[in-house]
Amino acid sequence: MSDSSPDDGFVTFDRVQKSYDGETLVVKDLNLSIGRGEFMTMLGPSGSGKTTCLMMLAGFETATSGEITLGGNPINSVPPHKRGIGMVFQNYALFPHMTVGENLSFPLEVRGMGKSEREQKVKRALDMVQMGNFAGRRPAQLSGGQQQRIALARALVFEPDLVLMDEPLGALDKNLRERMQYEIKHIHESLGVTVVYVTHDQTEALTMSDNVAVFDDGRIQQLAPPAVLYEKPDNAFVAAFIGENNTLRGKVDAIDGSTCSVRLDNGSVVKALRVNVEGTGVQSTLSLRPERVVLGEGAAERPNSFEAEVLELIYLGDHIRVRMNVCGDDEFIVKVPNNADGRDMKVGQKAPVGWSIEDCRALDPS
Amino acid sequence: MAQADATMMGGAGASSGTEKLVTAEGVPLKRALERAQRRRKLMAFALVVPLLAFILTVFVFPIAQMMWLSVKNDQIVNAIPRTLEELRDWDGRELPDEAVFAALHADLMEDLERPRREQATGPMGIRLNYELSAARSAVSRTARAASGFEAPYKEAFIDAHRLWGDPELWRIIKREGRPLTASYYVAALDRQYDEDGRIVQRDENRRIYVSLFGRTLMLSVIITGMTFLLGFPIAFYMSILPMRHANLLMICVLLPFWTSLLVRTSAWIVLLQQQGVINTGLVTLGIIDDENRLSMIYNMTGTIIAMTHILLPFMVLPLYSVMRTIPPSYMRAAKSLGATPWTAFRRVYFPQTLPGIGAGGVLVFIISIGYYITPALVGGQSGRMISNEIARHIQQSLNWGLAAALGTMLLVGVLALYWLYNRLVGADSLKLG
Ligand SMILES: Nc1ncnc2c1ncn2[C@@H]1O[C@H](COP(=O)(O)OP(=O)(O)O)[C@@H](O)[C@H]1O
Ligand SMILES: [Mg+2]
Numbered sequence: 115m116s117d118s119s120p121d122d123g124f125v126t127f128d129r130v131q132k133s134y135d136g137e138t139l140v141v142k143d144l145n146l147s148i149g150r151g152e153f154m155t156m157l158g159p160s161g162s163g164k165t166t167c168l169m170m171l172a173g174f175e176t177a178t179s180g181e182i183t184l185g186g187n188p189i190n191s192v193p194p195h196k197r198g199i200g201m202v203f204q205n206y207a208l209f210p211h212m213t214v215g216e217n218l219s220f221p222l223e224v225r226g227m228g229k230s231e232r233e234q235k236v237k238r239a240l241d242m243v244q245m246g247n248f249a250g251r252r253p254a255q256l257s258g259g260q261q262q263r264i265a266l267a268r269a270l271v272f273e274p275d276l277v278l279m280d281e282p283l284g285a286l287d288k289n290l291r292e293r294m295q296y297e298i299k300h301i302h303e304s305l306g307v308t309v310v311y312v313t314h315d316q317t318e319a320l321t322m323s324d325n326v327a328v329f330d331d332g333r334i335q336q337l338a339p340p341a342v343l344y345e346k347p348d349n350a351f352v353a354a355f356i357g358e359n360n361t362l363r364g365k366v367d368a369i370d371g372s373t374c375s376v377r378l379d380n381g382s383v384v385k386a387l388r389v390n391v392e393g394t395g396v397q398s399t400l401s402l403r404p405e406r407v408v409l410g411e412g413a414a415e416r417p418n419s420f421e422a423e424v425l426e427l428i429y430l431g432d433h434i435r436v437r438m439n440v441c442g443d444d445e446f447i448v449k450v451p452n453n454a455d456g457r458d459m460k461v462g463q464k465a466p467v468g469w470s471i472e473d474c475r476a477l478d479p480s
Numbered sequence: 481m482a483q484a485d486a487t488m489m490g491g492a493g494a495s496s497g498t499e500k501l502v503t504a505e506g507v508p509l510k511r512a513l514e515r516a517q518r519r520r521k522l523m524a525f526a527l528v529v530p531l532l533a534f535i536l537t538v539f540v541f542p543i544a545q546m547m548w549l550s551v552k553n554d555q556i557v558n559a560i561p562r563t564l565e566e567l568r569d570w571d572g573r574e575l576p577d578e579a580v581f582a583a584l585h586a587d588l589m590e591d592l593e594r595p596r597r598e599q600a601t602g603p604m605g606i607r608l609n610y611e612l613s614a615a616r617s618a619v620s621r622t623a624r625a626a627s628g629f630e631a632p633y634k635e636a637f638i639d640a641h642r643l644w645g646d647p648e649l650w651r652i653i654k655r656e657g658r659p660l661t662a663s664y665y666v667a668a669l670d671r672q673y674d675e676d677g678r679i680v681q682r683d684e685n686r687r688i689y690v691s692l693f694g695r696t697l698m699l700s701v702i703i704t705g706m707t708f709l710l711g712f713p714i715a716f717y718m719s720i721l722p723m724r725h726a727n728l729l730m731i732c733v734l735l736p737f738w739t740s741l742l743v744r745t746s747a748w749i750v751l752l753q754q755q756g757v758i759n760t761g762l763v764t765l766g767i768i769d770d771e772n773r774l775s776m777i778y779n780m781t782g783t784i785i786a787m788t789h790i791l792l793p794f795m796v797l798p799l800y801s802v803m804r805t806i807p808p809s810y811m812r813a814a815k816s817l818g819a820t821p822w823t824a825f826r827r828v829y830f831p832q833t834l835p836g837i838g839a840g841g842v843l844v845f846i847i848s849i850g851y852y853i854t855p856a857l858v859g860g861q862s863g864r865m866i867s868n869e870i871a872r873h874i875q876q877s878l879n880w881g882l883a884a885a886l887g888t889m890l891l892v893g894v895l896a897l898y899w900l901y902n903r904l905v906g907a908d909s910l911k912l913g
Binding site: 172199 | 818827
């Protein structure tokens with residue numbers, strides 16, 4: 115996403131707002147730029163406005179204000195059928211009265227393509243999703259996973275530059291969902307098509323995307339590649355929404371360049387990376403990933419080190435989750451590898467915990 | 481304990497020497513299941529019985545009765561059995577000979593002895609009158625005078641009523657002197673018997689029923705088409721409205737159901753008659769001349785307008801219930817695939833509404849083909865339908881046999897059309913709600 119790339123702004127949202135009822139904004143001031151060939155995921159809780167954004171891009175909803183461009187051209191007044199955007203719907207929306215082959219042939223037919231060319235493309239698209247033998251079936255005769263593949267093939271068969279997917283895997287079971295995630299990713303890479311993908315499943319977003327836009331309350335909370343999102347959340351919402359997260363609340367005592375010290379409600383002082391604090395005296399949320407906390411040996415050498423009590427042990431096979439009381443917080447989670455040390459742990463036992471400054475991020479108070 | 485049970489059961493199975501499955505109590509599984517299900521079957525039966533009885537008494541039985549009436553023909557057989565016996569060898573050309581008249585006299589005399597309510601000459605006169613007008617008065621006048629007749633009876637009968645000298649009457653007596661007849665159907669098809677007993681078409685000016693059937697069919701098709709043209713957009717609009725507004729619109733559609741027939745009809749008369757609201761409005765606006773007021777009621781137009789109005793809900797309801805279940809994402813998907821809104825509608829949306837169109841169409845068509853009251857009130861002469869003719873025969877001409885024949889033909893016609901529909905489209909694709 116460097117400014118030098120010419121395909122940087124293949125799709126852009128420029129100060130886009132959307133209201134359905136004229137009273138509340140469902141999408142508030144959306145600015146987003148998607149590069150050509152990028153796999154961009156909109157991630158966020160239900161009701162955060164993801165689908166609305168996708169529908170505005172597809173042309174089924176109009177932006178209340180602001181501008182959306184595609185390939186450099188504003189598309190606010192282009193009707194959906196002229197946008198040439200492929201779309202995979204959550205319920206697949208395969209036409210029930212047509213066979214699989216006719217479904218795939220439909221976008222080619224309405225473009226006036228000849229019969230032999232159509233057949234060829236349909237076959238290629240079906241082969242791509244490994245459904246080559248299903249052209250004569252009706253959608254109702256297919257399983258959920260198969261329908262999903264057909265919907266994908268139909269959205270791609272007319273070779274659009276941009277494909278939108280709205281929670282396409284939401285209705286599938288876990289195993290199938292994971293397999294489809296890799297397949298979609300693979301297809302994206304081999305075709306080089308731009309994908310805007312909507313999901314509320316963070317694992318899905320992290321697995322598949324080049325960039326993830328985390329939505330909440332009609333705003334993008336953070337836009338970043340998956341690793342950055344996980345390692346360096348910009349605010350408390352993103353930290354809590356992506357992955358597991360320990361939060362400690364307190365007031366900023368002092369700021370020292372890129373670090374700050376925060377006095378927690380029980381009086382302990384924690385040193386943390388200054389990410390999203392305005393100044394001293396304000397409330398802040400400290401975010402700390404469970405796997406970055408050291409328990410027992412070596413904890414005392416860390417810049418932040420506290421005495422903690424084990425409240426609960428949850429055995430998870432490869433690791434053990436330990437719920438502890440740290441600095442007055444009863445919900446503090448630490449992950450311990452399943453080795454001799456971990457197994458010896460007992461409820462009620464006291465042990466030191468510690469972590470480094472850069473693993474503990476001081477964020478906004480929310 | 482469990483061990484002991486198992487051994488006991490094993491023992492029982494071994495001693496009976498069969499592989500039959502038994503329950504823990506040793507009862508054969510099949511019998512146990514039957515017993516368990518008997519109650520449920522009885523229950524189900526008890527729930528259906530009232531409806532079954534109701535349908536039998538008010539539907540199946542009267543229809544069977546009607547079909548029977550359309551062929552029943554015992555009036556003449558009951559009244560003059562001896563005469564019919566004598567007529568058996570008659571060639572049907574010249575007037576029958578004296579023996580026949582003597583037999584007729586004997587039959588009439590015997591009938592006179594019977595108690596008044598059992599006398600059979602009255603029904604015979606009515607029956608003959610269907611075939612030949614004045615036959616009824618011939619029979620009744622002669623029956624009254626017959627006790628004074630002396631041989632030769634031929635002259636006496638012809639003196640009493642000249643019709644007895646007409647071979648036509650005797651041909652009818654001979655032809656209809658059988659317990660079953662096809663003559664009502666012959667008449668219902670605008671045919672009649674000629675002198676040689678062959679079935680031929682009636683005179684041009686006396687043919688009514690075939691063209692009336694044709695008109696009924698045509699009106700039904702037009703009305704079905706009109707309800708479709710009006711109902712489809714309404715149903716579509718309702719299906720995309722939020723539930724609250726859709727219900728409001730639904731009430732407007734259902735309003736004809738809730739208004740009394742007379743109110744509705746009066747409303748149409750007020751609107752459509754020559755001095756009515758529409759005509760007056762058009763004249764006032766100068767669109768038509770005062771002399772050329774449109775006639776929109778007491779003719780076919782009146783029937784079409786009023787029946788379309790009344791039957792609209794039968795089209796809208798099935799359409800609406802089908803359209804409600806079509807998710808908007810189909811249209812969106814079609815558009816995202818590059819189809820213009822019209823193509824998306826034609827290729828994707830419309831085909832999915834076909835079950836509703838089929839159901840609504842069959843419903844409206846079948847109801848309108850047998851519709852009676854509206855054409856009677858606003859149809860005038862040209863807007864009459866076959867049911868009005870049936871009603872006329874039941875209420876005025878009292879020719880129930882002919883009415884029954886027309887009704888049976890209507891019923892068979894509807895069943896045949898339904899069968900055809902089923903062959904072409906499949907009844908299981910109907911969606912009524
Ligand atoms: N067609 C609509 N009319 C009115 N409100 C809507 C409509 N679609 C969505 N909304 C509202 O907009 C908000 C965002 O919805 P949506 O974009 O579907 O969120 P998401 O896809 O992130 O779950 C929700 O509060 C929802 O109730
Ligand atoms: Mg959504």
